[in-house]
Amino acid sequence: MRIDAYEDPGAPECRGGWRYLAWLVRRQWARCLAGAVLASAWMVLLAATPYLMARAVDHGLEPGDLGALAGWTGAMVAVGAVNAWLGVMRHRTMTKVRMDANFRTVKVVVGHATRLGAALRRQVGAGEVVTIGVGDVQTISTSLTAVGPGVGAVVAYAAVGGLMLSVSAGLALVVLLGVPLLGVALGPLMGRLQGRETEYRERQSVLTARIGDLAGGLRVLNGLGGKGLVADAFRRDSGRLREQGYRVGAVTSWIQALGVGLPMLFLALVTWLGARLAARGQISVGELVSVYGYVVALGWPVAFLIEMGHQLSRGVVAARRVVAFLHLEPEPDEGTRDAPAEPSALYDPASGARIAPGRLTVLVTSRPSDATEVLDRLGRYTPSDATWGDIPLTDIPLPQVRSRILVADPEADLFAGTLSDVVGAPDTDLRGAGNCATSHNAAADATQPTGADDKAHLTQALQAAAAEDIVRALPDGLQTLVAAQARDLSGGQRQRIRLARALLTDPEVLLAAEPTSALDAHTEATVADRLRHARQGRTTVLAATSPLLLDRADVVHHLIDGKVAATGTHRELLDTEPEYRALVARDDEDAEEEGAVEGEPGR
Numbered sequence: 386m387r388i389d390a391y392e393d394p395g396a397p398e399c400r401g402g403w404r405y406l407a408w409l410v411r412r413q414w415a416r417c418l419a420g421a422v423l424a425s426a427w428m429v430l431l432a433a434t435p436y437l438m439a440r441a442v443d444h445g446l447e448p449g450d451l452g453a454l455a456g457w458t459g460a461m462v463a464v465g466a467v468n469a470w471l472g473v474m475r476h477r478t479m480t481k482v483r484m485d486a487n488f489r490t491v492k493v494v495v496g497h498a499t500r501l502g503a504a505l506r507r508q509v510g511a512g513e514v515v516t517i518g519v520g521d522v523q524t525i526s527t528s529l530t531a532v533g534p535g536v537g538a539v540v541a542y543a544a545v546g547g548l549m550l551s552v553s554a555g556l557a558l559v560v561l562l563g564v565p566l567l568g569v570a571l572g573p574l575m576g577r578l579q580g581r582e583t584e585y586r587e588r589q590s591v592l593t594a595r596i597g598d599l600a601g602g603l604r605v606l607n608g609l610g611g612k613g614l615v616a617d618a619f620r621r622d623s624g625r626l627r628e629q630g631y632r633v634g635a636v637t638s639w640i641q642a643l644g645v646g647l648p649m650l651f652l653a654l655v656t657w658l659g660a661r662l663a664a665r666g667q668i669s670v671g672e673l674v675s676v677y678g679y680v681v682a683l684g685w686p687v688a689f690l691i692e693m694g695h696q697l698s699r700g701v702v703a704a705r706r707v708v709a710f711l712h713l714e715p716e717p718d719e720g721t722r723d724a725p726a727e728p729s730a731l732y733d734p735a736s737g738a739r740i741a742p743g744r745l746t747v748l749v750t751s752r753p754s755d756a757t758e759v760l761d762r763l764g765r766y767t768p769s770d771a772t773w774g775d776i777p778l779t780d781i782p783l784p785q786v787r788s789r790i791l792v793a794d795p796e797a798d799l800f801a802g803t804l805s806d807v808v809g810a811p812d813t814d815l816r817g818a819g820n821c822a823t824s825h826n827a828a829a830d831a832t833q834p835t836g837a838d839d840k841a842h843l844t845q846a847l848q849a850a851a852a853e854d855i856v857r858a859l860p861d862g863l864q865t866l867v868a869a870q871a872r873d874l875s876g877g878q879r880q881r882i883r884l885a886r887a888l889l890t891d892p893e894v895l896l897a898a899e900p901t902s903a904l905d906a907h908t909e910a911t912v913a914d915r916l917r918h919a920r921q922g923r924t925t926v927l928a929a930t931s932p933l934l935l936d937r938a939d940v941v942h943h944l945i946d947g948k949v950a951a952t953g954t955h956r957e958l959l960d961t962e963p964e965y966r967a968l969v970a971r972d973d974e975d976a977e978e979e980g981a982v983e984g985e986p987g988r
Contacts, residue, residue, distance in 0.1 A: 394492040399711045402704035406525070406697075409486045410532055416482055417532040423475040424537025428686055430468040432545045435678020437461045443671030479533040487526040490707060494518060497711050503766045504716045517710055521703035528700020535693035538686035545679050545686070552672045553662055559655055566651075581633045637695075651687075652680045716768075720782040724789060728893060728924060729774035731763050737949040738763075738942050740894075740926055745917055747935055747955075748928045750944035751968055753899065756928030758947065760896040763926065764792035791892035795899050797883050799871040804856065805863040807871065808843065809886045843889060849919035850885035851911045852878070876903040884912070888919055895920065898928040906933065913937045930969050943968075 398408035410417050437460050445454025494517060498505055505514075550557035659676035662668045668676070728742035736759050740746050748756040762769035765778045765786050772778065778786060799807050843863075847853050855878050859865035871879045880903045887895060900916075901909045910933045916925075917937045927934060935941055935955040943951040943958060943965045951962045958965045 394489045394496070397493050397708075397711060399708050402701040402708060405704040405708050406528065406700060409489060409525070409529060412489060413482060413485050416478060416485065417529075420475065420478040420482055420533035421536040423471055423478055424533040424535075425540035426537075427468055427471040427475050428534075428537045428541030428682075428689075429544045430464050430471065431685055432541055432548060432679060432682040433464055434461060435675045435682060436548055437464060438678055439669075439671040439675030441671075442674055443669055447671065475533060475537075479530060482529050482533065483526040486529050487522055490522045490525055491518065494522070494707060494710060497713070501713060501715045505713075508713050509710065513706075513710070517703075517706055521706050524699050524703040525707065528696045528703075531693040531697055534689045538689035538693065541686040542683070542690070545683055548675070549679060552668055552676060553659070556655060556658055556662070556676065559658065581629070581636055652683060655683075656680050718783040720780050720785075722776055722780045724781045724785045725774035725776065731894065731924070731926075732772045733759055733762050734770045734772075735759075735762060736942075736944060736947055738944075740924060741940060742924050743922050744924065744939040745920060745937065746924075746926045746940045746942065747938040748926065748942050748944060749930055749935065749965065749969060750928075750947075752947075753928065755944050755947040757898050759944070760792055760898055760926065760928060763894075764790050764896050766792060789892060790894040790896065791887060791890055793883065793887035793895065793897040793900065795880070795883070795897075795902070797886075799867070799869070799879065799882065801869040802867065803864050804859065804867050804882075805843075807867050807882060807886070808847070808863075809889055842891075845919070846885045846889040849888050849912075849915045850881045851908055851915060852881040852885045855881065877905070877908065880904065881908075881912070884916075888916075891923075894924040894926070896926045900927060901929065901931060901934060909933050932969050935969060 395408075395412055398404040437457055441454055441457035441461070444450060445452075445457055494514075498514065501508065546557050656677060659668070659673055659680075663673035663676075730742055731740040732738070736755075738748065738759055740763065748759055750756045758767070761767045762771045763778075765771070765783065768779070770777065773781065773786075844853075847856060855874070856862050867873060871882060874882070880900065884897070884900050887897060901912050904912060909931060913931075913933045914937065927938075929935070932955070938955060941953060941955050941958055942949045943962060945964065951958055951965060953961070955969075959970065
């Protein structure tokens, strides 16, 4: 009955929302069965209390038999004690059922997101993923309450109907027909709730994505004067979501109002009929007491049945969204040829850039997006005719490409945790699919150092990125907790942490866009020197316009309109290419002044 948050969740059922919920039940059928049995016994014993009370009145109190009264009273106490234990075990079991469904759905969604890799952002927005992970997962797990109290409510309802039959066939008929009539009354509202809930979730994902974009680009928006425009768009989306929330709330309020009001009317009818039978002498006083008790006991199963319908309506909507996400397919991988055994040249026909193995190459362009597109093609993140050696990249299995070529995204996610976890130290659990995946690469795990040299490799990576001062400045060094996206670090510090994380993987080929753009000249010069030394003999491609990096490059490709216009060393291109010189040259005096400055605090 133990829940393993790290076990294989299994292959999910993706043919529909109801089938997905059924799959969650099958994956823990023993626990769900136990929950159903415990809930059924608990609710049946709730109904048994009025039965025992009726016997105590008829066989003990009314004839004055104190022995019988004491016996039936003791039975009620024993049933109450057992029922208290059953209630605890029922709640504990159903909590495990919900936790298992929650963890299992999270693992399925995260695992599929990892398999999608770089294709994820092109197929679904970040807001959709966040809404699934935060809201839908919880809704799905809550809906599985139906397998415990939901089943127990049906059993208890039937049991109360049977007990009523021993009192009056007419009362039993009213009880047995009452809940189906409630279902007929609430059924249309349940269907409407599903439709309204689906639209609400869709609008919620759109707004969540806009919040993320707004928070992540607030400084840029301020600089461009576009904050007001985005704020207006956010206000409109927020208003639409609020209106849709009102519509969902309207349907929900009707369901809850009818769910409370109709059962009360139904139970009042049963009570009135029982009182009339007692007044006519058709049932005894004890039986009348039991009818009142049965009416009270019926409140639980009726309430659970209505709540079950409500939760299942919401749960199937959430499950359909999860299933839709699981239907997303990663980019096809039809590679069958092995990657070159030795370091080989990378070539991008679209731009004409040829990357010699073991060299430090820099791509220079006035449009950074052109250089980024070249890196994505060389890293096989976009379809292209790029080759590795003489082999098209598309002919090589993707895992081989990912294990040897790393594209270091300048905006790679930084998860909350200790700085050691953020960097991806080998003794942490995040160095594989967690940290390396956020560096725009799903692998590189095979190249991670292990064993006694782990600390030395980490120290070398931090030093190569000129990030050792960050560690010294933090109160607990590498064990200092860092906020999500490292918001408590400066932009330059975050950039160096990302570079250190990429260097720690020590890939055969490293492709990085603007790895020093947020650094002051002094720190940038240090990083340039150390990066060249750390990557000696390894293929490294940078997209940058900084003269400090260009001066240390073996080869520089100058791109114009996405095409290589000139190739050479930095100094050769300065002498022969006026456009290149205009793009990257800096006044010598300004460069000297910047080199003398230690940089902004925190950089």
